[in-house]
Amino acid sequence: MFIIEFFRVRSTDEAHATLGRVEHDTPDLEDAKVRAQSLFETLDMPQKPDALRILDQSGDKVFSWGPERSSA
Incomplete structure (x- = not known):
């Protein structure tokens, strides 16, 4: 089970605001x-x-x- 979170990033301080979450049931x-x-x-x-x-x-x-980004 994984949770996928979608977010906005505030450019002034890199703060994250979560917009939505989706559960994905896969191993x-x-x-x-x-x-x-x-x-x-x-x-x-x-x-x-x-x-x-x-x-x-x-x-x-x-x-x-x-x-514009990618990381593990």
């Missing part, structure tokens, strides 16, 4: 990455996200991605 991180990037453009949220992160079932960040 495979690669599958969660594909799903997250697919939802990035299509999920209906109050604002357009700047980036996303994927958390494991313990709440630890295992992946982050944005059109």
